Amino acid sequence: MICELRERAVVSARSAPKMPRHVRLRFDPVRGRHAVLAPERVYWPDDIAVDILKLCDGERTIAAMSATLAAEYAAPVETIEADVLEFIQGWMDLRLLTL
């Protein structure tokens, strides 16, 4: 009964990640910062991570997200895209983002 339905997703600049329904980014007024709520886990993204996560709507590609962030942070898009790809792959592996 080996199951081949699920595979580790590897992202590229053309991927458009989103948060699955059961993972939620919310602002916590008690601590004054954003939290990501997931099954049996709470994560505390920093400001940059929050900016990336807010762009993960399942429509925008990582390339488009990187262009937006490059403009916002006045940084070269190549550098930003490499960082965003690495960040999103890490969050995909934690099953906090999906394609």
Next chain:
Amino acid sequence: MDGFAPADAVTANAAARAGPPLGLLAELTHRCPLQCPYCSNPLNLLKAADELDTRGWLSAFEQAADLGVLQVHLSGGEPTLRADLEDFVAALSARGVYTNLITAGVTLTRERVARLADCGLDHVQLSLQALDAEMSDRIGNHTGSLAKKLEVARWVREAGLPLTLNAPTHRHNIGQAAALIELALELDADRLEIAHVQYYGWAAKNRAALVPDYDAVLEEAAIVGEARERLKGVLSIDYVTPDTYAQFPKPCMGGWAKDVITITPSGKVLPCHAVESLPLPFDTVSDKPLAEIWYDGAAFNRFRGDEWMKEPCRSCPRKTVDFGGCRCQAFALTGDAEATDPACSLSPHHGLMAGFAEVSAAAPPTFVYRRIGRS
């Protein structure tokens, strides 16, 4: 005793260190259709008549959300035996609190799973006693348990809810890790917990019938390690090894009264679900505001920080890693709640652990099943 530091100073210091709690474990009832001999509930189980009513729980949940609790684990006993479970899920969901249902599953219907999802339930953790029907029934002392649980797992996924399978592990099912991992994938679970039972309460009573063999633990650890690597990004596997063969203790609760509040079926507020075994004064949600209990309660401040520690913990560099281990286990095995957890190889009582392993090598005795009114 608080050592040489004045008690007031310790309390003030601890209170200053405490941040808001992240999680609330709500033990809605001790009633349960299963009678697992390692149940984490206390030996002295509460009857239905002692349970906090709907209004009492709703008030506790509102206060918890105000206090900063972000996740509520609805547990028991069997939480689905409470007819007001949907009200709790809806109220918590309205406050943006993440709700996790911890269930044995056998009482659920397809309709109720769908209804709970509609009320805003975020996640289901389903227990599995064993992967063969006979052993599953024998551990829970409940007929037809496995087939029902597999059905419930499918209803959970059908309702669009993420699923964690929780398999409490001991000598009788330790050989099933590989099959469990395959089953978790087949059922499209998000997470799998392979967690050795913690030996206090019912599990301590049944220790000789439950402690696994050392070689079996090594084999299991290898299977889990390989699967974690292979299934990165596909299935999260949490693995909790048994204290019996540990070199260092577990960082119990991630630190005393640091992140989690437990509320018992009668509304007693605890720093951990097993802690009623300690001689501490516990407050009740009906008597005091939850915030006051969390920040100023004597039980909550009793082991916050490390001022209370004795040697070898006090001068140990690991004291900020494992906090001296489990206070309940320390008290149960040494009679001193401030002692180093005997699971630690630095504890003068560590030899007890080898003794437990030796007992397990003999043929296991029969289970003392968990029942209300039997302790």
